[in-house]
Amino acid sequence: MVSWEQLIINEHSAFSWLLIPFFSSSIVVIIIITLLLKLKSSSSSSSTTAKKNIPGPRRLPIIGNLHQLVSALPHQRLCDLAREHGPDVMHLRLGEVPHVVVSSSRAAREVMKTHDAVFASRPSLLAAEMMTYAGSDLVFTRYGESYKRLRKICVVEVLGAGRVRYFRPVREEEVADLVRKFSRRAARGEAVDVSREMFWLSSRITCRTVLGKARELDDGFLRMVESVSEVMAGFKVSDLFPSLKFLPAVTGYKAQLRRMRREMESMLDGIIDEHKERRAEGGGGNEEDLVDVLLNLQASGSTDFSLTMDNIKAVTVVSSDKLIILCLQEVFIAGVETSATAIDWTMAEMMKDERVLRKAQEEVRQVYRGKTNVDESSLHELKYLDLVIKESLRLHPPLPLLFPRESQAKVEVCGYEIPAKTKVIVNCWAIGRDPQYWIEPTKFYPERFADSTIDYKGNNFEFIPFGAGRRMCPGMLYATAVVKLTLANLLYHFDWKLVDGMDAENLDMTEAFGVAVGRKCSLCLIPIAYDDVPI
Numbered sequence: 001m002v003s004w005e006q007l008i009i010n011e012h013s014a015f016s017w018l019l020i021p022f023f024s025s026s027i028v029v030i031i032i033i034t035l036l037l038k039l040k041s042s043s044s045s046s047s048t049t050a051k052k053n054i055p056g057p058r059r060l061p062i063i064g065n066l067h068q069l070v071s072a073l074p075h076q077r078l079c080d081l082a083r084e085h086g087p088d089v090m091h092l093r094l095g096e097v098p099h100v101v102v103s104s105s106r107a108a109r110e111v112m113k114t115h116d117a118v119f120a121s122r123p124s125l126l127a128a129e130m131m132t133y134a135g136s137d138l139v140f141t142r143y144g145e146s147y148k149r150l151r152k153i154c155v156v157e158v159l160g161a162g163r164v165r166y167f168r169p170v171r172e173e174e175v176a177d178l179v180r181k182f183s184r185r186a187a188r189g190e191a192v193d194v195s196r197e198m199f200w201l202s203s204r205i206t207c208r209t210v211l212g213k214a215r216e217l218d219d220g221f222l223r224m225v226e227s228v229s230e231v232m233a234g235f236k237v238s239d240l241f242p243s244l245k246f247l248p249a250v251t252g253y254k255a256q257l258r259r260m261r262r263e264m265e266s267m268l269d270g271i272i273d274e275h276k277e278r279r280a281e282g283g284g285g286n287e288e289d290l291v292d293v294l295l296n297l298q299a300s301g302s303t304d305f306s307l308t309m310d311n312i313k314a315v316t317v318v319s320s321d322k323l324i325i326l327c328l329q330e331v332f333i334a335g336v337e338t339s340a341t342a343i344d345w346t347m348a349e350m351m352k353d354e355r356v357l358r359k360a361q362e363e364v365r366q367v368y369r370g371k372t373n374v375d376e377s378s379l380h381e382l383k384y385l386d387l388v389i390k391e392s393l394r395l396h397p398p399l400p401l402l403f404p405r406e407s408q409a410k411v412e413v414c415g416y417e418i419p420a421k422t423k424v425i426v427n428c429w430a431i432g433r434d435p436q437y438w439i440e441p442t443k444f445y446p447e448r449f450a451d452s453t454i455d456y457k458g459n460n461f462e463f464i465p466f467g468a469g470r471r472m473c474p475g476m477l478y479a480t481a482v483v484k485l486t487l488a489n490l491l492y493h494f495d496w497k498l499v500d501g502m503d504a505e506n507l508d509m510t511e512a513f514g515v516a517v518g519r520k521c522s523l524c525l526i527p528i529a530y531d532d533v534p535i
């Protein structure tokens with residue numbers, strides 16, 4: 001059962017979920033008294049924040065601005081609040097923790113470029129600390145020497161261009177399998193749940209890339225990955241009230257995190273052992289997976305494969321096997337849902353706009369004319385599809401609030417002083433829909449990117465679906481390869497029809513809360529085989 005402590009501030013239900021058990025629990029009285037005492041004793045320190053004069057909405061005692069996140073998804077609500085109170089930067093106190101929300105391209109540039117070093121750290125989150133050897137992962141770790149070493153291994157060895165090229169056959173085989181599956185459905189006139197299928201496709205590609213061909217997609221393993229990602233996302237009560245140190249223990253959250261970490265570790269440990277045994281027996285075949293890549297690196301001694309985390313509480317030495325586990329964990333947590341969500345939204349937007357769908361389809365059918373399969377050899381020729389993907393990422397960035405940052409020193413952004421140790425949230429969803437930079441911002445219109453130099457490499461701060469600066473997504477090449485190949489195949493092999501009773505105009509585009517923000521309603525479509533593909 002989900003304990004209230006784990007609850008994330010999400011949609012309409014979140015705050016009521018938070019409040020009902022909050023007030024019905026027997027520990028509530030103690031919590032409120034503790035907070036009131038703290039409030040009284042810290043009234044002088046809270047006025048320090050007020051002095052900074054960053055604009056923001058009024059807040060309530062104890063919960064601060066938490067109540068203002070009710071009844072909408074956090075990125076949407078924060079966007080509305082920012083337009084009213086602080087279009088560049090806005091101050092919020094969520095529970096006990098001061099947050100600054102960045103909602104304009106100008107402020108994002110200052111945070112992620114001008115003062116990138118100051119904001120290159122992530123705030124400490126209990127889940128990240130406990131799931132990743134004292135916060136020693138890549139996504140949530142503080143910026144420092146260990147982080148730089150881990151990032152270098154990930155960027156060069158795990159997610160770099162060479163490695164992405166190496167795994168091309170895995171992507172092509174898995175997408176071809178999906179096309180065969182959809183063709184069978186098409187022959188029977190059956191609909192496919194595109195949202196669900198994209199999640200499975202992304203999971204299969206990641207599993208094969210990381211763990212190897214032999215590994216069947218294991219439901220238990222994927223569920224584990226989903227729950228780990230889930231606890232790493234969102235705003236958790238224990239992180240918003242850090243002074244209530246007893247909270248995670250009395251609510252069972254800590255025990256749950258410990259259990260999850262044991263399970264994750266034992267699964268990945270088992271996988272590494274299997275690989276080691278196979279290698280010792282001289283087996284393994286020609287297909288190297290990421291576990292092999294990292295084991296080779298470890299054996300070669302060419303890279304310093306130990307990590308010493310100089311954590312606030314303790315110095316933790318992370319062994320090289322654990323480092324491998326961390327690298328693998330990152331790829332699953334950060335990569336599976338994000339890529340699947342991006343494909344899903346792009347298909348949905350094209351279904352709403354037949355003109356765009358036809359244009360993208362004509363392009364891919366022209367470039368691959370006469371071919372049985374759409375492989376990656378000519379993907380670079382699909383220029384219009386690039387525009388379509390960009391436009392979809394602008395309107396539906398899978399991580400609308402990026403991952404949180406934390407200021408390491410006092411610094412000025414857009415004329416406001418941001419104190420050290422402030423949590424910073426960059427709302428890239430709001431920036432992508434800002435009428436100051438985008439004409440008709442909510443309209444899906446891929447041509448707006450034609451003849452423009454705007455790319456998603458973190459150079460244009462009005463468009464930052466992969467973030468920017470030192471913490472920018474290192475999986476961008478990996479993700480775009482999967483997204484583009486899959487879409488090209490779906491467009492080439494099939495025409496698409498909405499299920500009976502649904503028309504394009506009324507296709508529900510409501511967003512749902514999640515690690516990656518996907519669609520609330522699954523996208524169900526009927527594939528119709530395209531006749532002109534040679535057998």
Ligand code: HEM
Nearest residue numbers: 139334335338339342402403466467468471472473475479
């Ligand atoms: C369409 C798909 C994806 C999107 C939109 C996306 C977006 C992002 C964003 C916005 C961030 C935070 C950047 C920041 O704080 O400035 C991030 C971080 C990260 N992403 Fe991705 N991502 C995607 C796919 C992937 C994939 C496929 C992988 C791995 C295989 C990956 C690995 C990571 C990692 C490890 C980080 C943390 C980097 C750090 O903190 O240094 N991502 N991603």
